[in-house]
Amino acid sequence: QVQLMGSGGASVQAGGSLRLPCEVSGFNRSRDCMAWFRQSPGKERGGVAGIDRKGRTNYRDSVKGRFTISLDNARDILYLEMNSLHIEDTGIYYCAATRLCWPLSRLFVPTNFPNWGQGTQVTVSS
Numbered sequence: 001q002v003q004l005m006g007s008g009g010a011s012v013q014a015g016g017s018l019r020l021p022c023e024v025s026g027f028n029r030s031r032d033c034m035a036w037f038r039q040s041p042g043k044e045r046g047g048v049a050g051i052d053r054k055g056r057t058n059y060r061d062s063v064k065g066r067f068t069i070s071l072d073n074a075r076d077i078l079y080l081e082m083n084s085l086h087i088e089d090t091g092i093y094y095c096a097a098t099r100l101c102w103p104l105s106r107l108f109v110p111t112n113f114p115n116w117g118q119g120t121q122v123t124v125s126s
Contacts, residue, residue, distance in 0.1 A: 002027045002097040004034075004078075004117030009093060011123040016085050022078040022095030022117050029053060029073065033101035036069060036080045037110060039119070040091035048093070049080060050107025058104040062088070085124045092119035 008020040024034070035050035049069035050058045057069055068081040078095055096113035100106050 002032060002115040004095045004097060004115060006093065006095040006117035006120045009120030009122045011125065012085055014085060014087055014124055014126050016124070017081075017083045018085065018122060019082070020080040020093055020095075020120060020122070022080075024076050024078055024095075024097065027076075027097055031099055032097050033099075033107060034069075034071065034078050034095065034097045035107040035113065036078075037094045037096060037113075038089075038091040039094070040088070043091075045094070045110050047108025047110070050104060051078075052101040052104060052107070056104060058107055060108070082122075085122075087124050087126060090122060090124045092121050094119045 003025045006022040033052040036048045037045050038048045039045040051069045066084045070079045095117040097115040098113045100112045106112050
């Protein structure tokens with residue numbers, strides 16, 4: 001059973017940066033892949049960024065060039081580095097793990113993920 005614990009949420013001003021860590025345990029690097037999701041006020045939970053077992057990444061169009069997903073294999077921590085934050089990036093961010101890793105577009109579908117961390121709130125203000 002993969003267990004995840006996301007954290008790092010905060011209130012920041014637009015244009016600022018934030019890094020969200022997610023501690024992961026029980027995952028298999030040759031089998032599992034991971035992603036970050038966001039649930040903004042009044043919207044459904046949607047994929048933001050995903051990373052597969054080979055390190056290939058996929059990003060929602062609105063965050064490309066601003067967000068970076070990475071996995072620290074030595075420390076078993078999944079990160080989401082967020083730069084140039086927009087007000088629209090406000091929401092609850094969740095890390096998640098799945099075995100359904102291909103095609104990469106699967107990493108944007110919440111129902112493909114059986115393992116979730118608790119959400120962490122990111123609020124971006126003007």
